[in-house]
Amino acid sequence: MNVLLCSLIVLIVSGVFAFSLNRCVKFANGMGAAGAVTACVVGLGALFAVYNNPTAAVFSIPWAIPCGSFSLGADALSAVFLFPVFLLSALSALYGFDYLKHYYGKKNIGAAWLFYNLLVASMALVIMARNAILFLSAWEMMSVSSCFLVLFEGEKRDVARAGLIYLVATHIGTLFLLVMFILLGKESGSWDFAAWQGTRAGFGPSLIFLCALIGFGTKSGFVPMHIWLPEAHPAAPSHVSALMSGVMIKTGIYGLLRIMTFLGMPCAWWGYLLIAIGSLSGILGVLFALAQSDFKRLLAYSSIENIGIILMGIGLGVVGLSVQNSFLMVMGFAGGLLHVVNHAFFKGLLFLGAGAVYHETGTRKMDLLGGLLKKMPITGFCFLVGAAAICGLPPLNGFVSEFLVYYASFKSISGSTSLVFAAVGIITSLALIGGLAAACFTKAFGIIFLGETRTACGQNAHEAGVFMRLSMVILAVACIVIGLSAPLFIGVFARIIADVSGSPLSLIQLCLMEAGPPLISVVVMAVCLFIVVVLTVLLRRSFLSGRVITRFPTWDCGYARPDPRMQYTASSFAQPVVDFFKGVLRTQKQAVKITRYFPDSPSFKTETTDLFSETVFRPMLRSMRRFTGKLTWLQHGKLQFYILYIVFALVALFIWKL
Amino acid sequence: MPAKIAQFILVLTLSPFLFGVLNRTKAFFAGRKGSPLLQLYYDIFKLLRKGAVYSTTTTWVFIAGPVVSLSAVITASFLIPWAGHPAVIQFDGDIILFIYLLGLARFFTVLAALDTGSSFEGMGASREMQFALFAEPALFLSLASLARVTGQMSFSGIFSTGVINFWPVYGPVFFLVFGAVFIVFLAENSRIPVDDPNTHLELTMIHEVMVLDHGGVDFAYILYGAAVKFWLLGTLLAGMFLGASSRGWMMDSAVFILQMSVLAVIVGVVESTLARLRLLKVPHFLIIALALSAVAFILTMRS
Amino acid sequence: MTMWVDFIIVAVLLLDLMMLSSSRIRNCIQIAAVQGTLVGLMPLFVESHPGALSPVVASFFSIFLKGVVFPWLLFRALREANIRKEVEPIGGYPLSLLMGVVMFAMGFWLSKRLLYPDPFVPALGAPVSFATFFTGVFLIISRMKAITQVIGYLILENGIYLFGAVFLGGQSLLVELAILLDIFAAVFVMGITIFHINREFDHIDTQKLSELKDIITSK
Incomplete structure (x- = not known):
């Protein structure tokens, strides 16, 4: 357990170092990557010990936050999820070292490594957390640090949009997790995972399960809560996309399994x-x-x-x-x-x-x-x-x-x-x-x-x-x-x-x-x-030995001037299937109609937008905006009145509690 | 063990023969004399003696296509029982591995086609993928019905229990499964009405167009792989009419080879009497197979 | 005997699927006729209750109507009204076919929840008659033309008839025959209506019938 803690500390420290030494880009890049790789390799080494002796892998210190305790643990379930986290993080960091060289002078490399290392550390922390408050904090840290990584090329419009969608979606998920933890915690009166074991009766478990399904499902990308995923993952730098797609979304699966252990x-x-x-x-x-x-x-x-x-x-x-x-x-x-x-x-x-x-x-x-x-x-x-x-x-x-x-x-x-x-x-x-x-x-x-x-x-x-x-x-x-x-x-x-x-x-x-x-x-x-x-x-080699092997252009069907642009494209390759499922995919096609004998340059464009974001979430958000639009008079920008709101709220609470 | 080796060798040597029977049947219907029964053997041996021409566009993937697909098909043949006698290798769930090995073969054939950079081959690859999409679930569902009825989970288990004994009780199920597997069989082996193995015209081509740029040894591999695949999938159809093996290996084998020849004749008759479907109708045809297999499966659940 | 009943029932089911996937109205009428005939044969194979109508009479009567008279009427309407040959389904044929499978699964599920008075009934009777019934409803909903809706009614009636024949052993055949007469009248009236709609509007697309609404309100 101590080794795992060490690796977490190495991750955070190296990230902070890389960030603060940003002026020397090469050093920041090397520092961040080296820190991540070392920490992950150390963590991997510790995992085998943890798997074989899960009872020893417990660490707990009191924590100033109410209901919270900084208690970590690593059982077999954690170990199996930590394994890909550490392995893929190490390899992605190795890869990122080369990948980010391209951005020297254009981007803040140190910040990229800070958030990368924080992301890795928070994923490990989510998997090892044994207290609801700690879990949620780590979960939030994971969401925020990955969101900053998505915004690496935030000056592009679509990247900024992807970041926003991701931020909103992931917090809606967290909301359900919060409800779920409150339900679990209220029943047993404790926020430590250890107190939650045991069977329950009635509708309680089903309600908790449904909250977990929505909350963790948003992170994992269950349909129809997946809409942020195809926006955010492509926008991030590739080594981060690998990490997000490869392991971060699995923390949702981990959470679901972990909650199932409490529900009997x-x-x-x-x-x-x-x-x-x-x-x-x-x-x-x-x-x-x-x-x-x-x-x-x-x-x-x-x-x-x-x-x-x-x-x-x-x-x-x-x-x-x-x-x-x-x-x-x-x-x-x-x-x-x-x-x-x-x-x-x-x-x-x-x-x-x-x-x-x-x-x-x-x-x-x-x-x-x-x-x-x-x-x-x-x-x-x-x-x-x-x-x-x-x-x-x-x-x-x-x-x-x-x-x-x-x-x-x-x-x-x-x-x-x-x-x-x-x-x-x-x-x-x-x-x-x-x-x-x-x-x-x-x-x-x-x-x-x-x-x-x-x-x-x-x-x-x-x-x-x-x-x-x-x-x-x-x-x-x-x-x-x-x-x-x-x-x-x-x-x-x-x-x-x-x-x-x-x-x-x-x-x-x-x-x-x-x-x-x-x-x-x-x-x-x-x-x-x-x-x-x-x-x-x-066999093929022995048949061909001693025979003439010539090279020649691909058969052009008699057409003498083939051009690389005439090759079958990705859209044409997928067209039969896409067309067959057009009821679901709703691919939009835009083509310039050819009218004259010598047409101007024609164009053809297809785009497949997400079914659920178009038919469910967009109309929902639109009507929500229409509703909240009616409340804008509350938000007028005058500071005095905001303070008045706070006073009102405090007085109301005071009266209610009295 | 000797029997298993013998049946493995028999599958590998006899499979091109079926195409001879098939082509003879078609020739008969067309009023021609037809090519010799052993024509495919001659073709393969001729191709094996040739040199090779490769496109300047292609890479090692182009050569890997025929090699991997032939290997996958030959490996798949380890799993297929012979005349009601267990296969070389049998285990629960070999059904899954078999279908995925055929998928592996298709994967590499398609990539080899795309490697040439030719639009025609891209077109064929795209269609092949589309048709496989519907054929695969139909095959899985049909085999699931057979697995449920016989209570076995391996090919050897299913086909060595004497499937014919189940016909009186599960007649409708077997009837529908046979129909579904037959459609899949025609589609996977690119026969009429899904594909026309004789045309080399671009608009009707599916499988033939993908292998347009292959020649020599590679093309021999492709032809031979197609023949073995025809035999393997045909075994699933013939196997549904097998009794429990009791007459000894030699006798069983003779009957089985006869059955396979009859199957080739039936395919020949189908090819001679039907026209090729319009390309847009092919998915519809394969969906029929899927519907039949689904209905068959639901029928197994009565009582 | 049960094997024959089974095969007839499975054939009825396959005819449902064929119906859902066939694109020509002519084929649809033929399929409905064959299905009607097969269903009409059922009373001969199922043990009839004492006091019920003679199975031979019932069988003859329904086969005569469904296998001969209705197709003849429908073919006549087809000819007279110069209807185009395509069925024009909403959502395409593959979807219709898959819906057919779903309807069969649904019928199967429903039939598992029924309590049967007689333990010796053919196990496939109920699911297939449900499936046939649903297919009829589905045809009425998903096909554009008036004539295909008439065919849908016929299929629906086949489903009811099959259920009656299999489960009530001919006890209800009198009721069946009454329904049959209703359908007969309906087909007859529809035939005439189709003919007249066609003469007035040059088409028989039911979706376009909604245009009539405006004419009425404007007058």
């Missing part, structure tokens, strides 16, 4: 609700991702999809718990938790790759890019690994976690009616999500990295810096390694599931053992795949 036996409908929200988030997230033309926005929407997959797993787990089907419970939770870790890796990798592309070309529009694989071979390869992993393709890590969720669903297919409907719903949505994700990421990789360069944007691109490449390669290797070694460490989740469900550890280990043979077979098949690939490559 869950109702079955909680699980069904989670599954429903999960499949809605999954399908809509990936559909909107497919329709985007900005690659960072695409990745942001795909985070919503993956949160959906995680939720489906956890929902299955909750249903399994409530119907006392322990196998279903264990598989569901294990699949969801494994996907939490996996998503941190491949989404972090993809955002880092996207950042490298943005860094080199200066654009986020896929349709302007192309052919970058020749100029950035390593970035391209890593991006391909990430893309294949996020589509859930074997033998990478994404497949393993989706496999567990599928497996649990198939196992429960012969049960009672409502469970079967849920299981078959999950199977269908996962299959649909798989197909859509494959379309989405073949589009992203194919259009950005393959073919010819479409415009001048990518002409001068070259490979990313050493540290940027290093962090991407590490993440790509991690994706492959987890895919191949899943059976070895799946047992790590046993203690978490025991904590969340309140079932005996031995039973859960037994259930996880049962999942061992299929997982091992998956690995065997992966090895087979590898051997077959090597054999086919060798």
